[in-house]
Amino acid sequence: MTAHARPPSRVVVAAVEPDVDAGRWAVKRTVGEPVDATAVAFADGHDRLTVALRVRRAGEAGWQEIPMAAGPNDRWSARFVPDALGRWELGVEAWVDRFGTWAWGLRRKHDAGLDVQSELLEGAALVREASARATGSAQAWLAERALRLAREGDVAERVAAALDPTLAARVGRHADRAGAAALDHVVRVEVERERAAFGAWYEMFPRSASPEPGRPGTLRDVAARLPYVAGMGFDVLYLPPIHPIGTTHRKGRDNAPVAGPGDPGSPWAIGAREGGHTAVHPALGTLADLDALVAAARAHDLEVALDLAFQCSPDHPWVREHPEWFRHRPDGTIQYAENPPKRYQDVYPFDFETPAWRPLWEALRDVVRFWTARGIRIFRVDNPHTKPFAFWEWLLAEIRAEHPDVVFLSEAFTRPEVMRHLAKVGFSQSYTYFTWRNTKPELTEYVTELTQTAVREYLRPNLFANTPDILPEYLQAGGLPAFQVRLVLAATLAGSWGIYGPPFELAVAEALPGTEEYRGSEKFEIRHWDLDAPTSLRDLVARLNRIRRDEPAFRHHRRLRFVPVDNPSLVAYVRSTPDLASVVVVVVNVDPHHAQSGWVELPLDALDVDPARPYQLDDLLGGARFLWHGARNRVALDPRALPAHVFRIRRRVRTERDFDYYL
Numbered sequence: 001m002t003a004h005a006r007p008p009s010r011v012v013v014a015a016v017e018p019d020v021d022a023g024r025w026a027v028k029r030t031v032g033e034p035v036d037a038t039a040v041a042f043a044d045g046h047d048r049l050t051v052a053l054r055v056r057r058a059g060e061a062g063w064q065e066i067p068m069a070a071g072p073n074d075r076w077s078a079r080f081v082p083d084a085l086g087r088w089e090l091g092v093e094a095w096v097d098r099f100g101t102w103a104w105g106l107r108r109k110h111d112a113g114l115d116v117q118s119e120l121l122e123g124a125a126l127v128r129e130a131s132a133r134a135t136g137s138a139q140a141w142l143a144e145r146a147l148r149l150a151r152e153g154d155v156a157e158r159v160a161a162a163l164d165p166t167l168a169a170r171v172g173r174h175a176d177r178a179g180a181a182a183l184d185h186v187v188r189v190e191v192e193r194e195r196a197a198f199g200a201w202y203e204m205f206p207r208s209a210s211p212e213p214g215r216p217g218t219l220r221d222v223a224a225r226l227p228y229v230a231g232m233g234f235d236v237l238y239l240p241p242i243h244p245i246g247t248t249h250r251k252g253r254d255n256a257p258v259a260g261p262g263d264p265g266s267p268w269a270i271g272a273r274e275g276g277h278t279a280v281h282p283a284l285g286t287l288a289d290l291d292a293l294v295a296a297a298r299a300h301d302l303e304v305a306l307d308l309a310f311q312c313s314p315d316h317p318w319v320r321e322h323p324e325w326f327r328h329r330p331d332g333t334i335q336y337a338e339n340p341p342k343r344y345q346d347v348y349p350f351d352f353e354t355p356a357w358r359p360l361w362e363a364l365r366d367v368v369r370f371w372t373a374r375g376i377r378i379f380r381v382d383n384p385h386t387k388p389f390a391f392w393e394w395l396l397a398e399i400r401a402e403h404p405d406v407v408f409l410s411e412a413f414t415r416p417e418v419m420r421h422l423a424k425v426g427f428s429q430s431y432t433y434f435t436w437r438n439t440k441p442e443l444t445e446y447v448t449e450l451t452q453t454a455v456r457e458y459l460r461p462n463l464f465a466n467t468p469d470i471l472p473e474y475l476q477a478g479g480l481p482a483f484q485v486r487l488v489l490a491a492t493l494a495g496s497w498g499i500y501g502p503p504f505e506l507a508v509a510e511a512l513p514g515t516e517e518y519r520g521s522e523k524f525e526i527r528h529w530d531l532d533a534p535t536s537l538r539d540l541v542a543r544l545n546r547i548r549r550d551e552p553a554f555r556h557h558r559r560l561r562f563v564p565v566d567n568p569s570l571v572a573y574v575r576s577t578p579d580l581a582s583v584v585v586v587v588v589n590v591d592p593h594h595a596q597s598g599w600v601e602l603p604l605d606a607l608d609v610d611p612a613r614p615y616q617l618d619d620l621l622g623g624a625r626f627l628w629h630g631a632r633n634r635v636a637l638d639p640r641a642l643p644a645h646v647f648r649i650r651r652r653v654r655t656e657r658d659f660d661y662y663l
Contacts, residue, residue: 011049011094011181015040015075018457023185025424026087027457030197035080035189041094041181042074048101050175051094053078058087058188068092082191085404090187095180099126099171103163110159117155123162124150126171133174142170195303195378196407196428197460198555199235200491200545201498203467205522206239206284207264213528216264219285223296228531230300232505232538233545237297238305238380238498240468242290244272244281246313249336249345253525254512257345266523268309268382269346271316277367287374294375305378305409306371310364310387311337312348318363319348325360327351352388361391368399378407381427385412389425396426409462423459429496434463434489438474440571440590444562447493447573451560460557462496463489466504471511471518478592480535481639483507485592487537488621488644491544492575492586495557502529505537547620547646553582567598570635580608585617585647589637597636604631607649617647 016039018027029035041051051070054063068076082088106119124146131142148161161167209217209225222239229237250265252258259265270277280287294304312318318325319334326348327335337344350360368379384392399406410427412419423430437446450461465486466475475482483504490497499505503518506529510519520527531538548554553575565572569591576583589596604611617626622642626633637643 006178009179009181010043010045010047010096011041011179012043013039013041013051013092013094013181013183016092016183016187018454019187020424020454020458023187025458026188026190026426028196028428028460029082029189029191030194031082031085031191033082033197035082035090036077037068037080037090037092037187038071038075038077039068039092039094039183040074041068041076041092043094043096046101048097048104049094050097050100050172051076051092053080054091054093055080056089057084058089063091065093082189085191085193086400088189088191090189092183093177093180094182095175095177097172098176099123099130099168102126103168106159106162110155116159120149120155120158120162127167129176130171130174133176138170138174142174190426192407192428193405194555195235197557198495200233200548201236201238201305201462201464201496202229202232202234203238203240203464203498203500204229204502205267205468205527206242207267208522208527208529210528216283216526218283219280219289219293223289223293226296226300226302228538230302232541233549235302236305236378236498237302238378239307241267241270241307241309242280242284243267243270243277244274244279245269246272246315246346248314251346251524254519254521255517255524263524264526266346267307268311268523269313270309270311271313271318273315273317276312276316276318277310278370291374303378304376305380305407306376307382308368308379309382310350310367311382312350313346314348316348322356322360322363324354324356325350325363327354349386352391361394364391365395365398368395369402372399372403372406377403377405378409380409380411382411384410384422384427385414385418389421392422392427393425400426420455420459429460429462431464431467432461434461434493435466435470435472438472438590440568443489443493443571443590447560448562450494451557456558460496461494462498463494464498464500465490466500468500468518468521468523470516471503471509472516474592475507476509476511476516479509480507480537481592481643483509483537484540485588485590485639485643487540487544488586488588488646489590491548492554492584492646493560493573495555499541502531505541506530506533507535507537543621544646551582551584551620551648552577553584561603563603564601565598565635567596569594569596570598570600570637572600572635574602574607576607583607583649584620585649586644587635587637587647588644589639590643592639592643595636595638595640597634599632600635601632602628609649616650618650619645620648621646 020027037053041049043049051068052065053068054065056063066078066080068078071077102123106116110116127142127146131139134142145167149158206219206222207217209221245265246269250259252260252263274282280290297304329335334348337347337349396408407428409429410422411431412422419430437443449455511517512519556577560573560575562573570589572587574585587600609615611630614627614629617628
């Protein structure tokens with residue numbers, strides 16, 4: 001160490017939030033969605049600090065700085081609002097504010113009637129130093145102020161000049177940062193478009209879209225059904241694989257090991273002589289038909305999402321052209337997929353540990369590129385947890401470098417840490433355990449985890465009420481009210497939600513005995529649906545999606561809190577915007593068999609409602625209006641009518657700061 005080396009910094013910067021694994025993974029936001037950053041920063045002694053939040057687009061050399069405001073317990077805060085898609089980086093830098101510390105001491109001494117002549121000279125020296133660091137007019141301005149502080153004259157006038165906020169601001173712009181300390185890593189922020197965080201998904205099988213019983217559906221039939229899907233208020237139309245289906249070991253109806261005459265096979269057994277992952281099944285139509293569907297969907301404010309299922313049928317061209325991409329058994333045959341006791345002889349998984357892994361990865365990336373070139377910007381990814389995490393991290397980064405607006409949904413019903421890690425490596429959204437969370441304690445605990453813990457910074461839930469693989473026992477046994485209950489919960493508990501239809505809106509509840517598998521599953525056969533059935537929930541679905549679009553509170557998944565209700569069958573929660581312009585209270589009876597009532601307790605002060613005056617609630621779902629008094633009010637819900645209320649509170653607006661301690 002040389003004699004002229006500066007001593008180590010006296011400042012400590014730590015405990016930055018939000019942050020995912022010390023910058024290893026990105027925090028997720030959408031364009032215009034704020035990042036409310038906090039950091040702990042302090043120094044020894046009583047010197048004051050200046051702390052700045054540093055912001056830049058990934059790859060840029062320079063930083064923009066946002067001043068951080070001091071709070072209790074050495075915690076500093078600032079808000080950054082990203083205005084463009086892509087990767088951003090945040091940092092924190094803090095330094096001793098020598099001028100601010102001096103000005104604080106000067107004020108105290110002067111107010112106490114002490115002689116401050118020496119202090120004014122010290123201040124003049126600090127201003128001269130800032131002038132030396134400045135240039136142009138700022139340099140001259142600061143030099144003049146230094147002279148004003150140093151020259152003899154009226155002390156009160158010199159003190160007033162020294163404490164001028166304009167002087168402090170200009171000195172601050174040219175502060176001495178030689179002893180600054182910085183966060184030892186950057187906080188990464190992945191900024192996506194709104195559809196990554198908010199939207200309603202509708203899944204359907206194109207081959208069952210025909211209006212004529214007995215005729216397989218086509219992509220043109222799907223286009224004809226767009227008004228039906230759009231009329232229910234959905235944003236995304238998700239199609240299971242549309243590729244050619246293999247014939248070798250094709251599965252029959254209800255997953256029978258042998259297909260019967262005319263059985264179409266599972267769409268997830270991808271590939272045949274007609275092509276593989278970049279081909280359309282000839283029975284569904286052509287690539288031109290898909291292009292027309294994508295364009296027609298846009299005209300209905302819908303986006304088409306495709307399924308990415310990285311696996312092959314035994315008849316896929318790649319099996320013949322690239323046998324090195326698959327795992328072989330000792331007898332030389334290719335290993336088919338298994339999930340004991342289930343066996344999927346019609347599917348070959350890729351061997352991601354093959355010596356030829358790089359060409360395999362590039363080929364799969366090119367599959368995604370093929371579809372993005374045709375205007376597809378949303379993908380639902382099948383079973384990503386059965387492929388390497390490093391592969392997904394690479395693939396998603398490769399695609400986003402070309403198209404930062406692409407949204408990826410992870411379909412991984414697996415262990416919690418694996419699901420979370422997939423979200424960290426870059427998936428925009430994730431399927432969740434919501435399908436199996438039915439009771440009040442289950443829902444409260446799980447949704448609180450998703451919305452109020454660190455998980456919320458990187459895992460965006462998409463609450464599907466059912467899937468082609470999952471007809472939950474709750475729906476099997478609860479009748480039409482059970483479908484209504486799950487519909488309301490899925491649509492109001494998260495920013496993104498979805499259903500597999502038409503079975504959901506038609507309340508199809510027949511399963512294979514002892515399983516969650518649909519009887520007559522569309523995975524293995526072509527179905528015809530009566531969309532005009534009298535029990536259809538399409539009007540209720542449309543109402544809920546309209547409420548979601550009209551009420552901004554549903555776009556803020558971090559601002560959800562459960563509130564007390566004294567009946568274990570009633571669950572209640574509040575959602576709001578930061579400024580309280582939109583406040584919604586949802587109450588749901590999770591017992592599909594019996595009417596339930598109870599007392600709901602609202603935090604009126606946090607909601608800016610005067611507890612001494614009555615206030616009005618509009619039931620956006622049922623259409624009625626209610627006048628409530630005080631914090632506790634009674635609710636009664638009969639599942640034979642409607643099992644839920646979605647209330648909008650009519651109230652005046654208070655500032656965000658007043659509300660932050662609750663929501």
